[in-house]
Amino acid sequence: MNKVKELPGEAIVEAAQTPSIKNSFLAYMQRVRGGDMGALPAVLGLVVLCAVFAVARPSFVTAINFANLFTQGAAITLIAMGLVFVLLLGEIDLSAGFASGVCAAVLAVTLTELGLPWYVCMLAAILTGVVIGTVLGTLVAKVGIPSFVVTLAAFLAFQGLVLVLVDEGTNISIRDSVVVAIANKNLPPWLGWVLYAVCVAVFAVVQLRRARTRTKRGLTADPLSLIAFRVGMLALFAGLAVAALNLERSRNPALVSLTGVPIVVPIILALLVFWTVVLRRTSFGRHLYAVGGNAEAARRAGIPVDRIKISAFVICSSMAAIGGIVAASRASSVDPNTGGSSVLLYAVGAAVIGGTSLFGGKGRVLDAVLGGAVVAVIENGMGLMGYGSSVKYLVTGSVLLLAAGVDALARKRASAAGLR
Amino acid sequence: MTPLLEVRGIDKSFGPVKVLHEVEFAAYAGQVTALVGDNGAGKSTLVKCIGGIHPIDAGQMLFDGKEVQINSPRDAAELGIEIVYQDLALCDNLDIVQNMFLGRERKNGILLDEDTMEELAERTLSDLSVRTVKSIRQQVSSLSGGQRQTVAIAKAVLWNSKVVILDEPTAALGVAQTAQVLELVRRLADTGLAVVLISHNMNDVFAVSDRIAALYLGRMAAQVKTADVTHAQVVELITSGRSGDLGLKNGVTS
Numbered sequence: 001m002n003k004v005k006e007l008p009g010e011a012i013v014e015a016a017q018t019p020s021i022k023n024s025f026l027a028y029m030q031r032v033r034g035g036d037m038g039a040l041p042a043v044l045g046l047v048v049l050c051a052v053f054a055v056a057r058p059s060f061v062t063a064i065n066f067a068n069l070f071t072q073g074a075a076i077t078l079i080a081m082g083l084v085f086v087l088l089l090g091e092i093d094l095s096a097g098f099a100s101g102v103c104a105a106v107l108a109v110t111l112t113e114l115g116l117p118w119y120v121c122m123l124a125a126i127l128t129g130v131v132i133g134t135v136l137g138t139l140v141a142k143v144g145i146p147s148f149v150v151t152l153a154a155f156l157a158f159q160g161l162v163l164v165l166v167d168e169g170t171n172i173s174i175r176d177s178v179v180v181a182i183a184n185k186n187l188p189p190w191l192g193w194v195l196y197a198v199c200v201a202v203f204a205v206v207q208l209r210r211a212r213t214r215t216k217r218g219l220t221a222d223p224l225s226l227i228a229f230r231v232g233m234l235a236l237f238a239g240l241a242v243a244a245l246n247l248e249r250s251r252n253p254a255l256v257s258l259t260g261v262p263i264v265v266p267i268i269l270a271l272l273v274f275w276t277v278v279l280r281r282t283s284f285g286r287h288l289y290a291v292g293g294n295a296e297a298a299r300r301a302g303i304p305v306d307r308i309k310i311s312a313f314v315i316c317s318s319m320a321a322i323g324g325i326v327a328a329s330r331a332s333s334v335d336p337n338t339g340g341s342s343v344l345l346y347a348v349g350a351a352v353i354g355g356t357s358l359f360g361g362k363g364r365v366l367d368a369v370l371g372g373a374v375v376a377v378i379e380n381g382m383g384l385m386g387y388g389s390s391v392k393y394l395v396t397g398s399v400l401l402l403a404a405g406v407d408a409l410a411r412k413r414a415s416a417a418g419l420r
Numbered sequence: 421m422t423p424l425l426e427v428r429g430i431d432k433s434f435g436p437v438k439v440l441h442e443v444e445f446a447a448y449a450g451q452v453t454a455l456v457g458d459n460g461a462g463k464s465t466l467v468k469c470i471g472g473i474h475p476i477d478a479g480q481m482l483f484d485g486k487e488v489q490i491n492s493p494r495d496a497a498e499l500g501i502e503i504v505y506q507d508l509a510l511c512d513n514l515d516i517v518q519n520m521f522l523g524r525e526r527k528n529g530i531l532l533d534e535d536t537m538e539e540l541a542e543r544t545l546s547d548l549s550v551r552t553v554k555s556i557r558q559q560v561s562s563l564s565g566g567q568r569q570t571v572a573i574a575k576a577v578l579w580n581s582k583v584v585i586l587d588e589p590t591a592a593l594g595v596a597q598t599a600q601v602l603e604l605v606r607r608l609a610d611t612g613l614a615v616v617l618i619s620h621n622m623n624d625v626f627a628v629s630d631r632i633a634a635l636y637l638g639r640m641a642a643q644v645k646t647a648d649v650t651h652a653q654v655v656e657l658i659t660s661g662r663s664g665d666l667g668l669k670n671g672v673t674s
Contacts, residue, residue, distance in 0.1 A: 213535060214535060217535055217539060219535060219538055219539070220555075220557075277531075281531045281532055282530060282531060282532060283525040283527060283532060286514075286518060286522070286525060286532065287523070289511070289513060289514060289518075290511045290514060290518075290522055290523075292513065293511035293512055293513035293514060294509070294510065294511040294512065294513075296507075296509065297509035297510055297511050297522070298511065298522070298523070300493070300505070300509045301509070301522040301523030301524070302493070302494065302497075302523040302524075303522070303523050361511075361512070361513035362513055414561070
């Protein structure tokens with residue numbers, strides 16, 4: 001009785017796969033076929049949409065439009081990044097759009113009416129987000145109201161709150177140069193390249209160091225060829241993007257020069273790296289996934305489920321606040337519609353299109369960025385095609401439904417393949 | 421030989437329903453003690469009392485001969501009592517290592533120390549001679565029922581536990597997987613752990629257990645050595661609380 005018998009039903013003792021580009025690719029294909037498509041739909045969608053718009057409207061591929069894509073999608077991407085945390089728990093925050101509006105209004109009021117310095121105002125806006133998130137999270141986790149209802153109620157209430165803050169519908173314009181710069185100014189071209197070099201170098205060093213320590217400890221590590229491939233891809237695409245953003249895009253370069261990476265891009269990148277580290281490399285992130293995957297298992301493992309839920313809502317609303325600041329900066333003003341109309345659905349759509357599951361337990365912050373890019377391309381391209389709001393709403397609605405459908409079908413398929 | 425874990429005279433009621441009546445139970449290091457009983461006999465309640473999930477109304481708990489208070493799952497874990505529940509409590513969306521360390525992650529500063537966790541998980545699994553998983557970095561959702569049970573058990577022994585309680589570990593498994601899990605159960609006891617196996621399946625009980633404790637309507641009908649009883653006697657103890665000289669002397673009316 002002390003030796004493992006080779007049992008016929010369990011003949012899954014396979015030779016350990018030697019890590020290589022080929023095997024990594026095969027494993028990836030296997031996951032995709034099993035229904036775990038990750039970022040594939042978003043990337044494919046991005047390629048197809050860009051190709052279609054580039055053919056239909058040559059102005060889509062101009063330098064100025066390329067830069068526009070980033071500033072156009074920034075606010076929604078930031079809100080979507082926060083939504084990922086709530087979606088990971090299988091909850092939803094329908095109020096994130098108007099929460100960003102409320103926080104933007106707080107920013108505008110403290111800036112203009114109270115005349116406080118920009119950093120105090122931004123802090124006030126983000127703190128407003130923290131408070132909103134704490135209240136929503138407490139209602140969901142402690143009181144036990146379904147998040148759908150809590151945030152739908154907040155969605156309505158926040159519309160009223162924005163109206164109160166901006167005095168029943170006036171438009172508060174923002175003149176503070178720092179706040180306006182976020183979404184309207186660019187880094188000098190050289191700084192763009194320095195940032196690029198630092199990012200690629202840090203990525204390469206982190207990957208190489210991890211592989212080296214793992215090999216030293218006798219664990220399976222990614223092979224050098226795979227790391228070189230990853231670093232190469234990042235260097236190539238990021239390099240192309242920086243080069244394109246550094247092109248002159250002013251109509252009249254003699255009068256005013258317009259080049260460089262929009263300031264909001266490094267902000268999004270920094271938040272992307274920060275939240276990715278939090279989700280992937282800290283026990284808080286691990287517990288968040290655990291609660292989303294199996295809340296009961298998490299509870300039995302001694303994880304404070306309620307506290308994790310509240311923190312997810314706090315992160316979501318705080319990111320919405322940052323999104324609101326960026327939106328206010330881009331418009332250089334705040335009005336009752338800031339964060340309203342389609343912002344929330346675009347943000348949920350961005351997260352879901354990127355591959356975050358509405359059922360919880362699956363998703364990355366990177367998904368929000370990729371999905372945000374898809375949403376920005378749709379919005380921008382449709383605008384260039386000259387379609388009105390009617391068609392834009394119809395198309396975005398369909399894309400959101402499509403993404404949610406892909407998510408649901410992938411989940412079904414995964415359960416059929418025994419992966420879930 | 422003093423039992424590693426012993427409970428004396430435990431009472432437990434849920435509202436007006438008295439589920440456990442002065443239950444005595446003992447588990448010994450290096451032995452598999454099977455806890456048997458019909459549905460509703462109080463097996464799960466007894467285990468949850470030992471695990472600190474339900475507070476007991478009356479009675480004593482002794483660990484290694486010393487009286488202890490177990491008021492929460494944390495107290496139980498500190499003593500080295502680990503329970504593997506029927507529904508496993510694994511997170512499908514996490515991999516094997518992540519599940520084994522769930523809630524007790526190793527950290528390096530504020531970041532997770534994945535390499536150390538992977539090494540420890542690997543060592544625990546190989547100590548248990550588990551070689552059926554392709555990679556300990558595969559998601560639990562891709563594992564079979566037997567493999568999941570193995571992971572759940574490995575998770576329980578990772579923490580220098582002294583008592584491992586398994587709630588119907590083979591209930592949902594096929595024949596081959598059942599055999600594999602039972603071997604693992606035997607190996608746990610052979611490494612010196614006190615193993616408590618809750619089971620409905622007499623074949624499983626007789627295959628691995630050293631002792632049998634039979635609950636009948638919330639009372640401990642008998643605690644016997646497996647070698648001293650027959651299949652039929654155990655079935656009688658489960659269904660009527662007595663079997664010849666064994667069992668409840670004054671019936672259930674007391």
